[in-house]
Amino acid sequence: MTNKVPVxxxxxxxxxxxxxxxxxFGAGYELKPLxxxxxxxxxxxxxxxxxxxxxxxxxxxxxLGPARNQTQVEVSKxxxxxxxITPPVRDSGDLSESSSIIxxxxxxxxxxxxxxxxxxxxIHMHTSDAEKLGLKDKQLVxxxxxxxxxxxxxxxxxxxxxxxxxxxxxxxxxxxxxELKNGELVEIIK
Amino acid sequence: MTNKVPVxxxxxxxxxxxxxxxxxFGAGYELKPLxxxxxxxxxxxxxxxxxxxxxxxxxxxxxLGPARNQTQVEVSKxxxxxxxITPPVRDSGDLSESSSIIxxxxxxxxxxxxxxxxxxxxIHMHTSDAEKLGLKDKQLVxxxxxxxxxxxxxxxxxxxxxxxxxxxxxxxxxxxxxELKNGELVEIIK
Numbered sequence: 001m002t003n004k005v006p007v008x009x010x011x012x013x014x015x016x017x018x019x020x021x022x023x024x025f026g027a028g029y030e031l032k033p034l035x036x037x038x039x040x041x042x043x044x045x046x047x048x049x050x051x052x053x054x055x056x057x058x059x060x061x062x063x064l065g066p067a068r069n070q071t072q073v074e075v076s077k078x079x080x081x082x083x084x085i086t087p088p089v090r091d092s093g094d095l096s097e098s099s100s101i102i103x104x105x106x107x108x109x110x111x112x113x114x115x116x117x118x119x120x121x122x123i124h125m126h127t128s129d130a131e132k133l134g135l136k137d138k139q140l141v142x143x144x145x146x147x148x149x150x151x152x153x154x155x156x157x158x159x160x161x162x163x164x165x166x167x168x169x170x171x172x173x174x175x176x177x178x179e180l181k182n183g184e185l186v187e188i189i190k
Numbered sequence: 191m192t193n194k195v196p197v198x199x200x201x202x203x204x205x206x207x208x209x210x211x212x213x214x215f216g217a218g219y220e221l222k223p224l225x226x227x228x229x230x231x232x233x234x235x236x237x238x239x240x241x242x243x244x245x246x247x248x249x250x251x252x253x254l255g256p257a258r259n260q261t262q263v264e265v266s267k268x269x270x271x272x273x274x275i276t277p278p279v280r281d282s283g284d285l286s287e288s289s290s291i292i293x294x295x296x297x298x299x300x301x302x303x304x305x306x307x308x309x310x311x312x313i314h315m316h317t318s319d320a321e322k323l324g325l326k327d328k329q330l331v332x333x334x335x336x337x338x339x340x341x342x343x344x345x346x347x348x349x350x351x352x353x354x355x356x357x358x359x360x361x362x363x364x365x366x367x368x369e370l371k372n373g374e375l376v377e378i379i380k
Contacts, residue, residue: 077366089338148279152342176267177367
């Protein structure tokens with residue numbers, strides 16, 4: 001059994017609640033899928049919004065679908081300096097006391113009291129992958145990369161679900177630090 | 191003996207040759223020191239230039255002094271995407287077949303055939319530090335960081351000289367990836 005896993009680099013993006021979709025894009029609006037993502041059922045939508053912090057803004061931040069229960073904005077540390085916010089490093093969905101942020105769409109604006117995070121790096125895997133790798137949901141592992149900028153990422157969260165496909169999710173800071181590209185194979189170290 | 195070393199984060203910057211200083215700022219021009227850097231004799235100058243690549247430009251890139259034999263532009267991988275260049279990861283001074291780049295100053299423009307690199311992370315150390323740490327010039331070590339985004343940086347170059355002060359030099363991508371700040375202590379692993 002190999003312990004290799006393909007890299008998936010996430011640029012800044014956001015997930016929207018149905019209510020916030022209507023505020024930003026109009027009553028009854030539904031996201032238009034643009035491109036399927038590697039995780040089954042997930043897609044990049046045609047829609048983009050402007051994200052505003054106290055120090056600056058970033059335009060054309062991609063919305064991912066489908067809608068979620070709570071709006072979540074995922075930025076990199078680099079982005080956070082531009083915006084002037086200090087988001088915590090968090091697992092997806094864990095938004096308690098995360099950074100406040102403003103979203104601006106073509107039809108309206110949403111002021112989030114909390115919702116902006118830096119995503120904790122993680123490995124999505126199907127239950128069958130986890131069995132083969134001898135890993136459990138929420139287990140922390142390390143991941144080693146090769147090359148001149150070789151690093152070992154510690155505190156990588158294993159996320160196991162029957163709807164997940166095997167992929168190591170990192171943000172653009174992590175990808176640029178280690179010179180990693182989408183689809184590159186890296187090694188899980190337990 | 192401790193194996194801890196303080197972090198120094200380098201933002202994009204450049205070193206200029208005397209000839210290029212004159213082209214950019216005018217005949218007979220000399221850099222004006224603004225702030226001493228941690229490495230003895232090195233300083234951030236008052237002068238900034240615009241750096242232009244085929245895809246985009248970055249304004250107000252800081253010049254570091256004193257002048258060097260060859261002009262060298264140090265950017266992050268993140269910067270390189272904005273500029274549209276693919277600089278190699280290199281030790282300072284190793285500019286052969288590095289990226290071409292254009293510099294624009296108040297008095298003129300310099301077109302470099304080569305000169306833009308992504309700096310290879312390295313630890314500056316005085317000869318006495320190297321002795322205490324049991325390291326030699328050009329030896330490769332690893333460096334471990336703590337916290338939620340803990341990483342181990344491999345291929346860290348030890349650079350030993352009597353004019354160096356102990357400091358682990360990384361760029362902004364590496365700092366943001368590991369959530370490191372100037373002066374923070376990290377651990378050398380041989």
